[in-house]
Amino acid sequence: MASINRRNFLRTSAIGVTGAAITANVKASSANSAFSEKEEKKNIITRKLGNTGIVLPIISFGCGRVDSPALIKAALKIGINHFDTAHGYRKGNSEKLLGEVLKEYPRDSYTIATKVKPQETKEEFLKLLDVSLERLQTSYVDILYLHAVKERDVALQKEMVAALKAAKESGKTRHIGISTHRNEPEIIQAAIESNLYEVVLVATNFKQKDHAQIKEKIESAANKGIGIIGMKVMAGAFIDKDKTKPINCKAALKWVLQNENIHSTIPSMINLEQLQENSELLYDFTLTEEEKSDIEKAKLEAGLFCDGCERCIRNCPKNLNIPDFMRAYMYSYGYNEQLKAKELLLSQNAGENPCSDCTFCNVKCIKGFNVGQKIADVNRLISIPDQFLA
Amino acid sequence: MRRTHIISIGTILMINTSFLSANIIFPEIEGWEKSQKTKVFDTESLWEYINGAADYYLNFGFEELEVCEYSVSENKYIKVEVYKHKNPVNAFGIYAYERSPETNYIDIGNEAYLEHSSLNLYTASYYVKIFSHQKDDFTIATIKRLAEEVSKRLEPNPSLPELLTLLPVENKIEKTDIYFPTNYMAYSFLNNVLEAKYKAETKKYKVFIIKNDNEQSSKETIDKYLNAVKQVSEVIPENIIGINDMFNGYIVVSYLGNTIFGISGTEDKEFARKKLTEILAKQ
Numbered sequence: 001m002a003s004i005n006r007r008n009f010l011r012t013s014a015i016g017v018t019g020a021a022i023t024a025n026v027k028a029s030s031a032n033s034a035f036s037e038k039e040e041k042k043n044i045i046t047r048k049l050g051n052t053g054i055v056l057p058i059i060s061f062g063c064g065r066v067d068s069p070a071l072i073k074a075a076l077k078i079g080i081n082h083f084d085t086a087h088g089y090r091k092g093n094s095e096k097l098l099g100e101v102l103k104e105y106p107r108d109s110y111t112i113a114t115k116v117k118p119q120e121t122k123e124e125f126l127k128l129l130d131v132s133l134e135r136l137q138t139s140y141v142d143i144l145y146l147h148a149v150k151e152r153d154v155a156l157q158k159e160m161v162a163a164l165k166a167a168k169e170s171g172k173t174r175h176i177g178i179s180t181h182r183n184e185p186e187i188i189q190a191a192i193e194s195n196l197y198e199v200v201l202v203a204t205n206f207k208q209k210d211h212a213q214i215k216e217k218i219e220s221a222a223n224k225g226i227g228i229i230g231m232k233v234m235a236g237a238f239i240d241k242d243k244t245k246p247i248n249c250k251a252a253l254k255w256v257l258q259n260e261n262i263h264s265t266i267p268s269m270i271n272l273e274q275l276q277e278n279s280e281l282l283y284d285f286t287l288t289e290e291e292k293s294d295i296e297k298a299k300l301e302a303g304l305f306c307d308g309c310e311r312c313i314r315n316c317p318k319n320l321n322i323p324d325f326m327r328a329y330m331y332s333y334g335y336n337e338q339l340k341a342k343e344l345l346l347s348q349n350a351g352e353n354p355c356s357d358c359t360f361c362n363v364k365c366i367k368g369f370n371v372g373q374k375i376a377d378v379n380r381l382i383s384i385p386d387q388f389l390a
Numbered sequence: 391m392r393r394t395h396i397i398s399i400g401t402i403l404m405i406n407t408s409f410l411s412a413n414i415i416f417p418e419i420e421g422w423e424k425s426q427k428t429k430v431f432d433t434e435s436l437w438e439y440i441n442g443a444a445d446y447y448l449n450f451g452f453e454e455l456e457v458c459e460y461s462v463s464e465n466k467y468i469k470v471e472v473y474k475h476k477n478p479v480n481a482f483g484i485y486a487y488e489r490s491p492e493t494n495y496i497d498i499g500n501e502a503y504l505e506h507s508s509l510n511l512y513t514a515s516y517y518v519k520i521f522s523h524q525k526d527d528f529t530i531a532t533i534k535r536l537a538e539e540v541s542k543r544l545e546p547n548p549s550l551p552e553l554l555t556l557l558p559v560e561n562k563i564e565k566t567d568i569y570f571p572t573n574y575m576a577y578s579f580l581n582n583v584l585e586a587k588y589k590a591e592t593k594k595y596k597v598f599i600i601k602n603d604n605e606q607s608s609k610e611t612i613d614k615y616l617n618a619v620k621q622v623s624e625v626i627p628e629n630i631i632g633i634n635d636m637f638n639g640y641i642v643v644s645y646l647g648n649t650i651f652g653i654s655g656t657e658d659k660e661f662a663r664k665k666l667t668e669i670l671a672k673q
Contacts, residue, residue, distance in 0.1 A: 065446045067487070067568075068576040070637030089443065091488040148441055181441065268445060271573040272618075272637075309434065 044079045044282040047263040050227030052175050052198050054111060054142065056082050058257055058285065059278050062231065062266035063098055064089050072101040074272055076110065078279045084201070084229070084266040086115035086147055087132045099137035112136060113201070113229075115147035115179055118160050125163040129172060143199050144173035150182040155190040155197075164196065175199055181232055185210065188217035192224055199227040204262060205235035206255050206295055207302045209368065215259065222261035230256050230265040239302050247298050250277060251291035257281065304330040312371060315363045320354055322363065322371055329378040338389035342381045352383055415456065415472060417539040419532060422460040422468070431455040450484035450571055451476030460536070466524050470536055472544070473517040478551040483569035485512035491565040496534070499541040500548045501565075504530075509537050514545035553584055556599050556649070558669050561590040574598070575638045575654075579614045587655070588665075595665060596655035601648065608645040615643070630666055632659060642666045646673050 046055045060082035061075050067090075072083070083102070085094045095114060102110060114132050119125040133139065144167055149155050155178055164176045177199035180187035184202050191197035200221055204214060218228050233256045239245040249267075256262055269275045287295075306326030313322055324344055331341035348354070354375060355361065361372035381389065418424055429439075432454055437444035439455065454474045461467035475481040482500065489510065493503045499513030507530055508521040520536055522529050541548070554567060566587035574580035585598040602608045612631070619635050626632055626642070633641045642662045643652040651669055653662040 064443070065449065067570065068573065068638075070576040070635075073637045074576070090446065092490070093488065270449075270576075271578040272576045273578050275576075309432075 045285070047260070048227075049229070049263045050198060050222065051225035052143075052227050054175070054227070056111070056229075056264035057282055058264055059253075059282055060084060060229070060264045060266045062268040063094050065268050065270050066094065066097065067270075069097065069101045071269060071272065071275060072098065074275055075269075076105060078275075079282060080275075080279065081110040082113070082142075082264060082266075083110065084113045084231075085136075086145075087128050088115075088117065088147070092131070092135050095132055095135035099135050103137045107138065111142035112138065113143035113145060113177065113199075114141050115145040115201075117147040118149065118154050118157065119163075120159070122159045122163040122166065125160060126166060129167055133172060140171055141173050143175045143177045144168075145177040145179040145199070145201055147179050149178055149180050149187050152186050152190040155187055156194060161194075161196060175227075177201060177227075179231070184214045185217045188214070188221050191226060192217075192221050197226060199229060201229045201231055201266075203232035204230040204256055204259075205233055205252060206299055207235040215261075218259070218261050222263075228261055228263050230262040233265045233267055235298075235302075239298055239305055245301065245305075248291060248294040250281070251287060251294045252298075253278065253281060254285045254287045254291060255295050257285040258287065300334060301330075304334040306330065306367070306369070309366060312363045312365055317362070318350075318354065318357065320350060320375070321348060322365075322375075324348060325354075325375045325378065326369060326371070328381075329374045332378050332381060338381060338384075339386060341378060342384070342386070342389060345379055345382050350379075352379065354379060415540060415543050416458040416470060417536070417543070419460060419536065419539075422462055422532060425459040425461075429457040431457075446487065447473065447484060450487065450569075451480035452484070460532070466522075466529070468520060468522040468529065468533055468536065470540060471519040472540065473519070475515050475517060478512075478515050479553050479569060480571065481512045481515045481517050482551055482554065482567075483571060485510060485517050486568050489565065491563065495565065498534075498537050499545070500550065502537060502541075504534070507533060509533050511537055511541055513541050513548045516544045518544070553582075553599075553601060556601075557584060557586050557597060558672065561588045562597075563587045563589055574600070575635070575641075577615065577618060579611060579618075590665070591661070593656055593658060593661055595653055595662065597665075597669065598650075598652045598654065600650040600652075602650065603648060605645070605647050608648055608650050611650060612643060612645065626663055629670070630663055632663070644670055646670065649673075 045058050047058055049056050057080055059080055061080050061084065063083050063085040066072065083098055085098055087095070089095070098112065102112070114136065116125055116128045116132065119128065129144065133141070144164065146155065146160055146164060154160070167173045168176055175198045176196055178187060178191050178197045179201035181203035188200055188202065191200050202214065202218065204211070204218070208214060222228050233253050234249045235247055235252050237247055237249055239247060253265065253267060256265055267278055269278060306323050308323045310323060313319060316322060325348070328341040328344040331337040331344065355372055363371040365371050416424060416428070431439050433448060433452060436447060436452060436455060440447070452473060452475055456472045458470045459467050460470070473484065475484060485501070489503060493505055495501070495503045499511040502509060502511030507523070507525045511518050518537065518540055520533050522533060557567065563586070568585050570583040570585065572578070572581045574583040580600060583598055583600045585596055588595050588597055600611060602611060615633065619633055630642050630644045633643065635641050638654060640657050640659055640662060641652055641654045643650055644666060645651065651666060653666045656662050
């Protein structure tokens with residue numbers, strides 16, 4: 001049996017304690033120490049959540065993946081006191097965990113938002129809300145969202161509007177909200193027109209193709225006194241499908257916070273290190289030049305990056321390996337690596353004009369790439385002599 | 391699109407295209423029309439189907455989801471979702487992440503439960519979720535039958551993942567095992583952890599085990615923990631160390647070879663020590 005003896009343990013312990021003492025000022029190496037020393041939470045940056053009367057730290061806590069009470073306690077200690085969950089997260093275990101931890105704290109020292117998906121009837125919706133309140137061990141939530149709405153009709157559906165109003169009138173929620181991460185501009189517009197929704201929880205990040213339109217709607221909503229909370233702020237954390245190209249998440253979050261109409265954000269945090277890193281932004285979210293550059297590069301790369309899903313190939317009558325052509329396009333237009341692009345194009349053996357047999361391109365790319373045009377553009381490289389290419 | 395599935399049906403078969411695999415995994419059920427084609431989602435597209443929940447499925451080594459529908463009319467249908475994960479421990483992990491200890495357990499696959507018209511189970515590397523909006527007896531009976539058939543087709547002889555056999559059985563509260571692939575107790579360096587709740591002498595506590603690659607990894611993991619918590623820790627006889635963790639309470643840990651054993655969830659230090667000593671003695 002492999003084991004440890006008292007002497008080894010004493011040595012281990014001594015190393016641990018000594019190590020902690022040495023690294024007390026190195027934030028990443030001593031999670032607890034950083035939290036115990038951070039007492040200046042009164043100075044954290046906050047914003048008013050529209051006309052709700054709630055003031056939130058610019059970083060709140062997205063609890064979709066949290067499975068440790070320690071994280072909730074640590075967040076409260078450093079001043080993050082808004083927790084976002086949903087009826088469906090982990091089949092209710094997210095709400096249960098929050099309820100267990102938060103019951104130890106005064107109810108007015110934190111705010112909770114939960115979300116319930118649209119149901120067929122008002123009664124069904126309210127029944128689910130009651131289950132959520134029971135799990136959360138509270139008589140009310142601060143924000144109740146109609147969850148994951150992607151169609152205007154659903155946002156304004158009579159039964160759900162009645163359910164949300166009833167929830168507020170009965171005191172089960174202080175405010176009514178709507179959450180959306182698809183078709184965002186339409187949903188925000190519906191919220192503006194509804195005279196019902198007080199808060200919009202919306203996906204926002206630098207990778208969104210229609211970000212300009214979303215930003216414009218967010219501004220309109222904020223001007224009307226609607227509170228705006230940003231989600232999906234880390235833009236998926238990776239640029240590519242295989243997760244080999246990480247995004248600078250700190251920069252991505254700072255990028256979102258530059259918009260003052262985003263009153264708070266709910267990044268998902270799953271360990272003390274992430275919480276600590278995000279908490280630094282509660283005091284300063286200025287983008288450094290390096291971070292700005294990281295975002296610009298990631299934007300460019302995300303815009304050119306083919307996920308390689310191969311769904312396009314079946315639509316191509318010539319069975320071209322379209323992902324390879326898209327990769328060549330990225331080499332050429334994204335990285336300026338013309339020779340590498342040409343090499344990849346030649347390996348396709350598709351000739352100078354691979355699309356010559358088609359008058360119309362049937363290929364539909366899930367990322368919206370104009371595949372035919374991109375192939376035509378990049379394939380010109382194969383007729384250019386190597387000495388003229390980078 | 392060329393797609394590869396590895397499905398255990400006694401022998402391992404390599405099946406190409408989702409349509410073929412659908413015929414093998416999803417049975418025909420009399421009186422119900424099976425969808426002609428299944429929907430398939432991978433690590434990139436999963437969020438299109440389950441939104442934000444995709445993050446934690448991915449954390450449990452999600453690889454692919456195949457969805458098949460059975461219907462008798464437009465409003466009466468059953469949906470079967472088969473999530474393939476990296477290994478059986480991960481499949482157990484995501485299953486346990488969503489279950490409640492107090493529910494209606496039934497004997498299908500490695501473990502299963504039926505709540506209203508929703509049945510979840512795990513077997514081998516698969517997490518299977520079957521549900522309907524209809525709650526009539528006919529639909530519920532079909533859900534159960536589908537669960538049995540699908541489970542058998544995925545793995546005819548399910549066995550418990552080895553990690554799950556390492557927790558002591560005595561005093562364990564049923565169905566409280568949870569697997570943490572990463573970030574146990576909110577520490578990024580505490581990974582591959584199995585935890586369960588226990589009750590003895592009217593006191594509740596938790597036991598956790600961390601499986602490392604080797605003994606050196608066990609030592610390093612404990613050292614990282616000591617570094618992170620900073621608080622002065624105590625070395626107790628019987629090779630046990632006590633840690634005052636600001637956010638997780640009092641913890642006792644020790645290790646034997648590549649496995650770390652620990653107790654949490656009780657502030658009775660003597661009791662925690664005693665329980666860990668008992669566990670270590672039985673290894």
